[in-house]
Amino acid sequence: MADGNQLNQLTVSDTEKDRSLAGAERAAVLLLALGERHGRRIWEQLDEIEVRDISAAMARLGPVTPNMLEKLFVDFVKKLSSNGALTGNVDATERLLSTFLPGDRVAHIMEEIRGPAGRNMWEKLSNVQENVLANYLKNEYPQTVAVVLSKINPDHAARVLSILPEELALEVVNRMLKMEAIQKEVLEKVEQTLRVEFMSNLTNTSRRDSHEMMADIFNNFDRQTEARFIASLEEENRESAERIKTLMFTFDDLMKLDAASCQTLLRNVEKDRLAIALKGANDAVREFFFSNMSSRAANLLKDDMDALGPTRLRDVDEAQSMMVSTAKDLAAKGDIMLSKNKGDDELIY
Numbered sequence: 001m002a003d004g005n006q007l008n009q010l011t012v013s014d015t016e017k018d019r020s021l022a023g024a025e026r027a028a029v030l031l032l033a034l035g036e037r038h039g040r041r042i043w044e045q046l047d048e049i050e051v052r053d054i055s056a057a058m059a060r061l062g063p064v065t066p067n068m069l070e071k072l073f074v075d076f077v078k079k080l081s082s083n084g085a086l087t088g089n090v091d092a093t094e095r096l097l098s099t100f101l102p103g104d105r106v107a108h109i110m111e112e113i114r115g116p117a118g119r120n121m122w123e124k125l126s127n128v129q130e131n132v133l134a135n136y137l138k139n140e141y142p143q144t145v146a147v148v149l150s151k152i153n154p155d156h157a158a159r160v161l162s163i164l165p166e167e168l169a170l171e172v173v174n175r176m177l178k179m180e181a182i183q184k185e186v187l188e189k190v191e192q193t194l195r196v197e198f199m200s201n202l203t204n205t206s207r208r209d210s211h212e213m214m215a216d217i218f219n220n221f222d223r224q225t226e227a228r229f230i231a232s233l234e235e236e237n238r239e240s241a242e243r244i245k246t247l248m249f250t251f252d253d254l255m256k257l258d259a260a261s262c263q264t265l266l267r268n269v270e271k272d273r274l275a276i277a278l279k280g281a282n283d284a285v286r287e288f289f290f291s292n293m294s295s296r297a298a299n300l301l302k303d304d305m306d307a308l309g310p311t312r313l314r315d316v317d318e319a320q321s322m323m324v325s326t327a328k329d330l331a332a333k334g335d336i337m338l339s340k341n342k343g344d345d346e347l348i349y
Contacts, residue, residue, distance in 0.1 A: 018067045024057035029064055029072055036099040043100055051101075052195065055109050059093045121191045126153040134163035136198050142168060146175035147182060147190050211240065215247035219324065222317045249338065251281070251320040254327060255288045261336035262292040265327050273319045275304040280316030 021029060031039045031054065046054070097106045125133060125148065137145045137160065145164070149157040149172065161169050218226055233241040257265065266274070266289070278286050278301070290298040331338040 018065050021064075021068060021072060024053045025061060026072060027054050028058035028061055029069070032058055032061070032064075032096065033069070033073070036096065039096075040100045043097075049192065049195065052109060055093055055097060058096075121194060122151040125151075125194070126156045130156060130159040131163055134160045138164055138168060142171040142175050144190060144193075145172045146179060147187070148194070150176055150179060150182070151187075211243045212247055215244050215249075218244060219248055219250070220321070222314065222321075224313075249324060249328070251277070251324055252285055253338075254323065255285055257327075257336065257338070259292055261330075261338075262289070264330060264336050265323070266292065268326055268330060269323055271301070271304065273322055275301060275308060276311060276315055277319035277323050279305050279308055279311045280313065280320065 031042060034042070043051070094106060097109065101109075137148060140148075145168070149161060152160075161172065164172065218229065221229065230241055230245065233244070254262070254265070269277075274289075278289060290301070293301065327336065327338060330336045
């Protein structure tokens, strides 16, 4: 029999429309109605995949009307009130799981449910960063990769394919060209493997490193504040300080831009801001930017810098930070490539 308190807390309006329940949704409604006291033993008998499937269905269940409940429970719950109703949502699911599963397991399941966005496995995969998905797929059989890429959004598949090792990518293309209708059993097996081996670990593999987060914060400090924090951190934890400095992308790192990227950046920076930024730069940085301009443009910029006279350090910091931010924005749109080391293909932003 359903837990009365559970039902009272989840009562919804009778005006909600009836709809059909299928698969994991039916189990989710049953377990949500049974609550902790009556449903505990059932949950304990489920395996990991079943818990994930039912939890995901429960989290997106939404309103369940009295008619839906009566239709579902009529075979084994004779005394359930016809006015009862349920609303399944993320919070209710998390509270219920917390009553009989360890906290870390609940957190892991709920983190998987909440992201990436998508109603099914293939929509979720289309919202996974392409480098993360490619890193997983590069170790799979070409036929498996072909199945996955055929099911996700074409634009996302293109980005993933471009990151895969060339030999594997070409083999996958050939498999996709020859691919016929995918058998339901094969598709279900691939989907289950992705759910267990990839999606369940996604939050761990894609979780941002704390040093990367701090490097971004330090990048937004003015020069004096940055130096003060770095110096203090070096006294407390030299290893972390060095790692943050390595991850930081600074104004001087703009020298690592290739010629095309540098010229793209210059076209997106106001000339007066560029003059202020280079006013406080060292000779090597100045020469780098001058060498990526025409002789006439370089000479005009030098004249502008001379005309500035004494310039406040705060203004220089602001102008240089603005150039770094502009470079990151351009990199995020794919217009330029940023790297900490010349020749390094890894995007840092």
